[in-house]
Amino acid sequence: MAQATSPTADQIRQYAENAKAALARNDLASAEQQYRAILKLDPANVEVHTALGVALYGEAKFAEAIVTLNRSLELQKNAPRAEFFLGLSEASLGHCDRAIPLLAKGFSTERDAKLRRLAGLSLLDCESSTRDWWAALETARKLHDSFPDDPDALYKSAELYTRLWDQAAADLIEKHPESYRVHQLAGEVFEAQEKDEQAIKEYRLALEENPRVPQLHIRMGQLILKRDAENAPDNALAEFRQELLVNPSSAPAEFAIGEVYRARRDFQQSQQHFQRATELDPELAEPHIGLAQVFLSQRDYEKARPELETAIRLEPDNATAHYNLMLVYRGEDNMEAANREMSVFRRLQQQDESGFQNKLHSLLTGTSQSASHAK
Numbered sequence: 001m002a003q004a005t006s007p008t009a010d011q012i013r014q015y016a017e018n019a020k021a022a023l024a025r026n027d028l029a030s031a032e033q034q035y036r037a038i039l040k041l042d043p044a045n046v047e048v049h050t051a052l053g054v055a056l057y058g059e060a061k062f063a064e065a066i067v068t069l070n071r072s073l074e075l076q077k078n079a080p081r082a083e084f085f086l087g088l089s090e091a092s093l094g095h096c097d098r099a100i101p102l103l104a105k106g107f108s109t110e111r112d113a114k115l116r117r118l119a120g121l122s123l124l125d126c127e128s129s130t131r132d133w134w135a136a137l138e139t140a141r142k143l144h145d146s147f148p149d150d151p152d153a154l155y156k157s158a159e160l161y162t163r164l165w166d167q168a169a170a171d172l173i174e175k176h177p178e179s180y181r182v183h184q185l186a187g188e189v190f191e192a193q194e195k196d197e198q199a200i201k202e203y204r205l206a207l208e209e210n211p212r213v214p215q216l217h218i219r220m221g222q223l224i225l226k227r228d229a230e231n232a233p234d235n236a237l238a239e240f241r242q243e244l245l246v247n248p249s250s251a252p253a254e255f256a257i258g259e260v261y262r263a264r265r266d267f268q269q270s271q272q273h274f275q276r277a278t279e280l281d282p283e284l285a286e287p288h289i290g291l292a293q294v295f296l297s298q299r300d301y302e303k304a305r306p307e308l309e310t311a312i313r314l315e316p317d318n319a320t321a322h323y324n325l326m327l328v329y330r331g332e333d334n335m336e337a338a339n340r341e342m343s344v345f346r347r348l349q350q351q352d353e354s355g356f357q358n359k360l361h362s363l364l365t366g367t368s369q370s371a372s373h374a375k
Contacts, residue, residue: 012038019051028058046075050082057085057092065089084110088122096126107139117147124156128163136160180209184216196223217243218253225260233260251281258290267294285314289321296324301331319348 019034035052038045053069056062066089072082087102103123110116120143127136140160143153173182187202200223203216221239224232237260243253258273271294277287288311295304305328311321326341 008041012041015041023055028055031055032059044075046072046079046082049075050079050085053082053089054085057089060092062089062092066093080106080109084115084119088118091122091126094129096130099123100126100130107142113146117143117150117153120146121152121156124160128156128160133164133167137164178209180206180213183209184213187216187219191219191223196226199223212246214247214250215243215252217246218250218256221256233263236260249280251277251284251287254280255284255287255290258287262290262294262297265297267297270294283314285311285318285321288314289318289324292321292324292328296327296331299331301328304328317348317351319345319352322348 015034015038019031019038022028022030022034032052032055035048035055038048039052042048049068049072053065053072056065056068066086069082069086069089072079073086076082083102084106087099087106090096090099091103100123103119103126106119107116107123110119120139124136124139124143127133127139137160140153140157143150144157147153169185172179172185176182183202183206187199187206190196190199190202200220203220206213207216217239221236221243224236224239237257240253240256240260243250247253254273254277258270258277261267261270261273271291274287274290274294277284278291281287288307292304292307292311295301295307305325308321308325308328311318312325315321322341322345326338326345329335329338329341
């Protein structure tokens with residue numbers, strides 16, 4: 001004869017089934033009620049204390065979750081799920097000193113990808129808020145390795161790098177106010193803001209302090225070309241040539257000089273500088289494209305094609321390279337190949353435009369937000 005179950009056991013079983021059903025429909029409030037009913041009957045039930053703590057965390061009742069999860073750990077020290085959500089709850093209230101050890105443990109041991117991601121994001125927040133920069137960088141690296149395309153991980157990493165940049169810049173200005181690096185930094189900020197005149201002025205001040213700073217003459221030359229003034233090409237050339245005095249192995253400077261000569265249709269000079277750039281940096285795609293454009297101007301399709309094939313090998317998504325290869329095939333009357341390259345070019349253009357629009361939409365609407373707690 002089967003042994004009859006006690007009324008209490010039957011009630012606990014019913015409450016547990018009710019809680020399971022509530023979770024299935026994402027009704028955390030009802031699940032909380034069922035768990036509390038069980039604990040009235042069985043106050044020492046570790047699993048239910050933990051389940052209640054998880055539900056409370058999901059309801060953003062972080063203080064209550066902390067009390068409940070700590071009770072789980074009092075009853076059973078080795079309760080990984082209780083530790084995990086205790087860390088998340090403490091972090092949500094800004095108690096990072098208590099959260100970090102728990103989150104670090106969860107981030108390194110949790111097998112569920114969604115939960116591990118949640119722990120990593122919270123850990124990165126806490127390490128950043130406590131200015132533990134090296135630990136934060138390591139967490140950001142691990143997040144990137146595990147979730148390379150995750151928007152929240154990318155956003156928080158970018159936020160971290162921005163804070164580090166701001167901190168380092170502030171330290172530089174405070175500790176070395178007369179350094180050429182301060183002027184260089186100011187120039188880069190002005191350039192990013194498209195305040196070209198101020199940027200050039202700061203770069204010149206940096207070079208007065210240290211004439212051997214690399215890349216500044218290139219940056220000034222490019223800014224000068226943007227002005228589109230009558231003497232801009234000559235002034236830009238002077239800067240690019242000055243860069244070669246600072247760094248004779250500068251492939252970007254040779255390429256920039258080649259571009260100025262190509263715009264002037266001085267193809268002999270242009271070709272020489274593009275060729276020199278490819279020799280200095282075989283992994284740079286732009287000089288190969290420049291050479292191809294020179295050959296295209298001369299309708300020398302046979303010489304242009306391998307340069308563009310090399311550029312595409314180096315940068316498969318370089319739209320300019322695909323467009324010029326389309327021109328080569330069209331010049332050779334290979335319309336099938338030309339149409340194929342035009343399709344690739346249009347796809348890459350659409351990707352660029354779509355990517356920009358998506359970024360702009362995110363900035364304007366604030367849709368790229370980090371998840372603060374489990375749903």
